[in-house]
Amino acid sequence: MNEKWRLLLTGASTAATNMSIDRAVLVANSEGLVPPTVRFYEWKPPAISIGYFQGLEEEVDLVNCKKLDVDYVRRITGGGAVFHEHELTYSIVISESHPEIPKNIMDSYGRICGAIIKGLKNLNIESQYKPINDILTNGKKISGNAQTRKMKTVLQHGTVLMDVDVEKMFSILKVPNEKIKDKLIADVKDRVTSIKHVINEEISFAKVAESMKNGFEEEFNVELELGVLTDTERDLTKKFEKEYFSNKNWNNKR
């Protein structure tokens, strides 16, 4: 019989809540309180997340964020700034010592991205893992991923782009040189794609989530059972929101 992992469908939340839930699940799993967990979620309002090592003010136009009602948050994972609007975001939390997880970080990126690639294939989209942390389809990025390891536990989260609004993204992201902004927008349009662009139709979040669920089950040979956050995880989520992800000291750390 296949090993059972937990599936969480937590709907749409604020940036701070989303990042707090991922961290809460990481802590709960590291203490052996919950099984390996895959979560699919969305962002409401739309949000920009920056990598742990990025400078907030260097990357994000905070004035425009406020104007456009876009949330912002610093992740606990490294990587770059991401504008989360029309996408499915996934996270997986699993022990570093789980036999399905390669010890080598780069290998484990490839393995977890394998689940997303299988999920995309279920939508008739062919894609490949492109190190360090991207998934490409027809040479264009359709998914970005970021991993951290804490308390002997792996957290990887990432995006699967369902649609993309590059102009809006660039109104919130700061660019080093305003003079070349138009060229940057054109470059990103050339380099980034989405499910909608590839298959030429609108597709529901639920359908993408179902395909990704199957992708994880196929890649890891497990069964994902729908579950909910435990009381401990809910308490931790509230605590982490306050201490980190909605806290200025955290978000403005760099």
Added chain:
Amino acid sequence: MQSNSIYKVPNGKLLKIFLDYNGKNKRINTVRITGDFFAYPEEAIEIIENNLKKMILEKNLLFSKISSVIKENNIEFIGLNAEGLTKGILMCLK
């Protein structure tokens, strides 16, 4: 003196360095290392920043200091390395 640099590490990520240094003796006051790279553990960058205070801005000295801090603290970088970090810091001088 304050300066900054943006450096794309070959086959790696985009590094943005903010440097405050003494223009006379070319020693670092503070350095802030930011970018879209990955580092394990997360404290890695703060450890490196703290270890670089008062260091002379000279290629070989910086490189060997950064390399030894990486080794001592079992730091693992993805998209960044000691060479890139050294180069990014020294680019602030130009």
